[in-house]
Amino acid sequence: MNKGLTRILGIDPGLRVTGFGIIEKDGSRLSYIASGTIKSGEGELPERLGSLFRGLTAVLEAHQPHEVAIEKVFVNVNPHSTLLLGQARGAAIVAAVHQDLTVAEYTALQIKQAVVGNGHADKQQVQEMVKRLLSLTKAPAADPADALACAICHAHSNAQVAMGRLPAGLTLRRGRLS
Numbered sequence: 485m486n487k488g489l490t491r492i493l494g495i496d497p498g499l500r501v502t503g504f505g506i507i508e509k510d511g512s513r514l515s516y517i518a519s520g521t522i523k524s525g526e527g528e529l530p531e532r533l534g535s536l537f538r539g540l541t542a543v544l545e546a547h548q549p550h551e552v553a554i555e556k557v558f559v560n561v562n563p564h565s566t567l568l569l570g571q572a573r574g575a576a577i578v579a580a581v582h583q584d585l586t587v588a589e590y591t592a593l594q595i596k597q598a599v600v601g602n603g604h605a606d607k608q609q610v611q612e613m614v615k616r617l618l619s620l621t622k623a624p625a626a627d628p629a630d631a632l633a634c635a636i637c638h639a640h641s642n643a644q645v646a647m648g649r650l651p652a653g654l655t656l657r658r659g660r661l662s
Contacts, residue, residue, distance in 0.1 A: 491517065493549035493580070494635030495540070496627050497557070497573040499524060502536055503627030506547050507618065509639040516618040518547060519628035529568070533575045540579035552580040553588045553638035555595060555630065590637050595630075598637035 489510050496503035505519040522539030524532035557573050560566045580587050593603040600613050607630075611623040614632045624632060 490551060490639070491547065491549045492635040492638050493544065493547065493552045493585075494631040494633065494638065495552065495554040495576050495580075496630035496634060497554060497569065497576050498627065499532060499536075499568045499572040501627050502540070502572060502576060503625075503629070503631035504540065504543050505624075505628050505632030505635050506543075506549060507632065507635045507639065514618060514636060514639055516620060516632070518543075519624055519632055521625075521627050524572075529571070533571060536572055537575045537579050540576055541582070544579060544583045544585070549585065551588065551638065552585050553590060553634045554580075555634050556589045556591045558591070588638050588641070590634060590641075595633050595637040598640050599633045 489508055491506060491508050494505045494507070500523065502522045503519070504522065506517040508515045508517055522536055522543070524535045554573065554576055557566065557569050577587050596605045596610060597603040599617065600609050602609070607626050610633050611626065611629040614620070614629045614636065615623040617636055618632065623629065
């Protein structure tokens with residue numbers, strides 16, 4: 485593999501559906517590798533979290549990313565839904581850490597700002613910009629598009645860090661961007 489080539493897995497966590505997207509960064513060029521969703525199915529919470537963990541582990545093993553980026557979760561109107569989403573996010577983080585990968589975290593605002601240039605962009609705008617930035621023939625579905633957008637945000641953030649600059653709203657603590 486090219487020494488300057490970095491493979492990034494972006495994750496859009498969800499308990500029912502977790503989106504994933506994998507890109508490669510070679511200098512300033514981004515290339516699409518794969519994307520999709522992992523569905524937890526029905527059943528009790530532990531089994532559903534285990535399903536997400538196993539699904540992401542399979543993606544990690546199949547595509548061998550160097551870095552992982554995941555969307556941060558904020559409190560929603562429904563605290564119970566927020567808690568469930570946080571647990572799904574935890575299963576995703578554990579899958580990456582279990583493979584000895586570093587995990588960067590980004591807010592939805594940071595991701596949309598990096599990809600669309602507007603932190604309050606809607607899903608269709610994100611999908612269209614992901615399509616354009618990765619030279620895809622059609623826009624990906626919403627969950628994979630959000631995951632690819634997270635990976636793109638991370639790719640842009642890493643370039644800024646390498647130049648000694650952090651994008652607005654990001655801090656570097658103990659080697660982790662947040």
